[in-house]
Amino acid sequence: MKIIMLGAPGAGKGTQAKMIAEKFGIPHISTGDIFRANIKNGTELGAKAKEYMDQGLLVPDELTCDLVVDRIQQEDCKKGYILDGFPRTIPQAEALDAALTKLGENIDFAINVEVPDENIVRRMGGRRACVSCGATYHVVYNAPAKENVCDACGAELILRDDDKPETVQKRLSVYHEQTQPLIDYYTKKGVIAEVDGTIDMQDVFAAICKILGE
């Protein structure tokens, strides 16, 4: 099963993608996580990506597409995968399509998690990310057992630099301009499915499982 998660930054794509990946035993591929791991490891890609991420801008397509096209051809992707945060532009979607055509494959579902902008701003301010394993929490909606400590690995939880309010506004406008057109793109392909992302995360998950036929 090959799934794409669509939605604004903070809509809950990562939260749901992790649960789906676990349930279906497929890899969760998050370009945001890949860039953050590169930043942490001090790679050249990380340094380039950080310049854009800190400003709330998208990392250029030429730094992003090949990375994903390589990743989806690895052995663990044979049974399928869930893409979270990619594609984010029409050229990225076209690059993915070109690669899939070559492989004789196709996307089964593009799930759009819908959350209005005003909820997003509230959510991002409360998001906390683990500096070590990348697990994500929310101070109100998904709090860790101990404040600012990751349940999964015990490392520190932080507010991401790009979750500060001024950067969130920029990311939302970039989303509407460059990423939202993908809803039409995947609607035309007949693979779009919409879910209400404002409800409790377990209920969002139940709605997605129904779409996936589980």
Ligand code: ADP
């Ligand atoms: P994305 O991957 O789309 O950027 P996340 O999955 O990181 O978004 O979610 C953004 C924030 O909102 C996180 O702090 C997460 O814990 C919280 N969150 C996710 N889904 C819900 C939900 N259904 N209700 C309330 N908060 C949520």
Ligand code: AMP
């Ligand atoms: P995310 O963790 O998905 O919210 O991504 C964090 C940031 O990484 C985004 O705001 C972008 O700057 C960058 N990024 C992640 N995925 C992509 C992508 N597919 N294309 C361009 N930039 C991306």
